[in-house]
Amino acid sequence: MSTLSSQPYKGTRDYYPEDKRIQNYIFSVWHKVSRLYGYEEYGAPTLEPLEAYMAKSGQELAGEQTYTFTDRGGRIVAIRPEMTPTISRMVAARRQELSYPARLYSIANFMRYERPQRGREREFWQLNVDIFGADGVAAEAEILTLADNIMKEFGAQPTDYVIRINNRKLINFMMAQYFGLDGVQGQAMMKLFDRKNKISEQDFIIQATEIFGDQADDGIKKVHALLAATSMADLPAEIRDSAAVTEIQELFTLLERAGVKSLVFDITLMRGLDYYTGMVFEVFDTHPDNNRALFGGGRYDGLVGLFGAESISAVGMAPGGTMMENFISVHNLMPKQRSTTDVYIAVLGDTVREAGKLARDLRDSGIRVELDIVGHKLDKQIKTVVKKAIPYILFIGEEEVKSEIYTIKDIAQSKEYKLNFAGIVELIKE
Amino acid sequence: MSTLSSQPYKGTRDYYPEDKRIQNYIFSVWHKVSRLYGYEEYGAPTLEPLEAYMAKSGQELAGEQTYTFTDRGGRIVAIRPEMTPTISRMVAARRQELSYPARLYSIANFMRYERPQRGREREFWQLNVDIFGADGVAAEAEILTLADNIMKEFGAQPTDYVIRINNRKLINFMMAQYFGLDGVQGQAMMKLFDRKNKISEQDFIIQATEIFGDQADDGIKKVHALLAATSMADLPAEIRDSAAVTEIQELFTLLERAGVKSLVFDITLMRGLDYYTGMVFEVFDTHPDNNRALFGGGRYDGLVGLFGAESISAVGMAPGGTMMENFISVHNLMPKQRSTTDVYIAVLGDTVREAGKLARDLRDSGIRVELDIVGHKLDKQIKTVVKKAIPYILFIGEEEVKSEIYTIKDIAQSKEYKLNFAGIVELIKE
Numbered sequence A, B: 001m002s003t004l005s006s007q008p009y010k011g012t013r014d015y016y017p018e019d020k021r022i023q024n025y026i027f028s029v030w031h032k033v034s035r036l037y038g039y040e041e042y043g044a045p046t047l048e049p050l051e052a053y054m055a056k057s058g059q060e061l062a063g064e065q066t067y068t069f070t071d072r073g074g075r076i077v078a079i080r081p082e083m084t085p086t087i088s089r090m091v092a093a094r095r096q097e098l099s100y101p102a103r104l105y106s107i108a109n110f111m112r113y114e115r116p117q118r119g120r121e122r123e124f125w126q127l128n129v130d131i132f133g134a135d136g137v138a139a140e141a142e143i144l145t146l147a148d149n150i151m152k153e154f155g156a157q158p159t160d161y162v163i164r165i166n167n168r169k170l171i172n173f174m175m176a177q178y179f180g181l182d183g184v185q186g187q188a189m190m191k192l193f194d195r196k197n198k199i200s201e202q203d204f205i206i207q208a209t210e211i212f213g214d215q216a217d218d219g220i221k222k223v224h225a226l227l228a229a230t231s232m233a234d235l236p237a238e239i240r241d242s243a244a245v246t247e248i249q250e251l252f253t254l255l256e257r258a259g260v261k262s263l264v265f266d267i268t269l270m271r272g273l274d275y276y277t278g279m280v281f282e283v284f285d286t287h288p289d290n291n292r293a294l295f296g297g298g299r300y301d302g303l304v305g306l307f308g309a310e311s312i313s314a315v316g317m318a319p320g321g322t323m324m325e326n327f328i329s330v331h332n333l334m335p336k337q338r339s340t341t342d343v344y345i346a347v348l349g350d351t352v353r354e355a356g357k358l359a360r361d362l363r364d365s366g367i368r369v370e371l372d373i374v375g376h377k378l379d380k381q382i383k384t385v386v387k388k389a390i391p392y393i394l395f396i397g398e399e400e401v402k403s404e405i406y407t408i409k410d411i412a413q414s415k416e417y418k419l420n421f422a423g424i425v426e427l428i429k430e
Helices: A017-036 A059-062 A084-093 A137-153 A170-180 A184-200 A203-229 A244-259 A321-330 A353-362 A376-390 A398-403 A421-429 B017-036 B059-064 B084-093 B137-153 B169-179 B183-194 B203-227 B244-258 B323-331 B352-364 B380-389 B398-405 B423-427
Strands: A047-049 A066-070 A074-079 A103-111 A125-134 A161-168 A263-265 A280-284 A293-299 A314-317 A341-347 A369-371 A392-396 A406-410 A414-421 B046-051 B067-070 B076-079 B102-111 B123-132 B160-169 B263-265 B279-285 B293-299 B314-319 B343-347 B369-371 B392-394 B406-410 B416-421
Touching: A017 A103, A017 A125, A017 A137, A017 A321, A047 A084, A047 B203, A066 B067, A066 B123, A084 A103, A084 A125, A084 A314, A125 A137, A125 A263, A137 A161, A137 A280, A137 A293, A137 A314, A161 A170, A161 A244, A170 A184, A170 A203, A170 A244, A184 A203, A244 A263, A244 A280, A244 A398, A280 A321, A293 A321, A321 B392, A341 A353, A353 A369, A353 A392, A353 A421, A376 A392, A392 A398, A392 A421, A406 A421, A406 B343, A414 A421, B017 B102, B017 B123, B017 B137, B017 B323, B046 B084, B084 B102, B084 B123, B084 B314, B102 B279, B123 B137, B123 B323, B137 B160, B137 B244, B137 B279, B137 B293, B137 B314, B160 B169, B160 B244, B169 B183, B169 B203, B183 B203, B244 B263, B244 B279, B244 B352, B279 B323, B293 B323, B352 B369, B352 B392, B380 B392, B392 B398, B406 B423, B416 B423
Parallel strands: A161 A263, A341 A369, A341 A392, B160 B263, B343 B369, B343 B392
Antiparallel strands: A047 A074, A066 A074, A103 A125, A125 A314, A161 A280, A280 A293, A293 A314, A392 A406, A406 A414, B046 B076, B067 B076, B102 B123, B123 B314, B160 B279, B279 B293, B293 B314, B392 B406, B406 B416
């Protein structure tokens, strides 16, 4: 038989213990902050019918990026590329039983066909945080405060990132009332704004001119007036006085009161997904080596209604694991990682049986023990302990068995102690 | 547009917070016990090339039960139906870099086409615990002790379950030397033994007679002699004196020394997977309402070698989440679940702003707070808190804002306290 490849499937990643520790650290921050705000964890299937994404996720995500196949029962299914349709379906299925606002979060994996690049993998892990059944800006403020709190919990300073905020209602007002575009033109203009930072200003103006058609002269003037505004107060008067801007201002007031500092209003922020209906936001990394969107979210009030239940308002967001890892890495925020094992027991001489007993007793006291069961040479064992970043190594030979006093070494401090059982437990637990 | 179904994909499960809590409890026991033995967590891709399973997982698993499809690059892939080939591939990829014995575990989801039945779902969660690079019975004893420790950590008594142990080397000896069967006959007889508890004794004897062919008279006598044995000492002499039985006896000695009580030697235990090469085991539930195999494992020394690296010995096991849930449920071992939220803040009157400040201060002290941002009626809010099993509710009205003394109620104890900020933190943290 020919040899099988030892490499992971294209675009996916093997998490060896040293990689998994970092992922677990990121997950632990996500769990902690989500729970601080009263969000409860849920879990969901890996597969959904493809049509769950066709409805509102947009052509790119549902059409080109999903891992989709026909199952043995003839159903067309997709490996979930995102969580929003799934959690909306779950809320729809228990529309009557759930208490509102329902605060829900999950940490799960997703798959998308993407060109592999920095921070983008075909299989990736995401936190999803969503609040259902709260209509006002208070819900949006809570999700954004939680996003800000996650960044702070990772050790970020307010200048390390910026939260850009816009509102789909304002975008719609801008396209229809301010620019005077029809539906098709408006869609094209939104897609152009979405690409704005990826193309040259010249290309942007050329394409905008095409979209405006007959009204290009007036239209381009309006575009310039808009892009010149650096704050809400600077906006052209007809936009500034719209109901949507009032809503955004109200949101900013709540956020400032909650201590969220890294805020910017960005009228060019669109967010690609079709299901957003109100506030949209993205958290950007300001570091020159990683100047990009880290994650985003927004209000999507219509999605639950697609699954046969009365519709319900919703606000959510979804930070990704690899993006977060890059952020804490470029900002030097990665905490020192250590093994989940507390102590390694090295067996010297003919003390296997007593070493086994000691390991059992330590485990009964809640100490996490790796026990030498192979009898490798001592220098090899010490190398293993250092490599795995296990904090302590304990030696047990015939003398230790007799005296019940063991030599235990703190690797990082390079300090040796001679202690009895109780002393060892105390040393490790502190 | 037509309405989408709100039901989960066939054979999969939605985990709402009350279901996810139970799963998280099971996962927490798995994490805890695996780490007590020095095993470190890893993560792995959801997809593998189908051929990873064709090699050694057996026809049923690789052929009939996998969710398989051709990806956009023309690769034939499978949603992993088990972890053993994946972790073997990962060890092969770092064959030189890893320290041995390598102790590794993961908690992950898998998919198999199965007829949905109690404890079987098409998507399921499993713990996988494996030790690589330890040849002797000490490694088998460690995995089995860990399995036993998991059962005890769930609160099981030694009579609630039984660990059945056999050895593939003994099975091979039995088929070739004792029964005198050739390779094809031996395979057929192993499959028959594997089905023994699922068919009548009569059917078993009829099918065994067919397999023995000419030697049926002698063969059936030997089968009866074998099945009559209730312990290793009872076995026909030529089996009892084989090297394989000596190895099993050595393993039993180590396990008894480690305090593992629920042990049985079972010469009919086969385990379906092709890759096992030595000790095999299954943990059975003894409860009459759930009398079935909970999980199993064994030694599989050849698998790493399939992925282009020098082979390395391995012992592992894989308990499943739903099986475990059924076990703790029929044995009444399910602990009382509570929300991950510590306190719910109910806002009375015009104190939204102060309630927000209080929530922030509590969160800064590590207290997990759900804050009323909608202003539902108080009775509705109390109902929510009880339903979600949040232990405390705190009321903040204008009087509380003035006095900075808050009323907080312990729901389970039905006790009310009037406390300042420090008092609340102390009450909740204890």
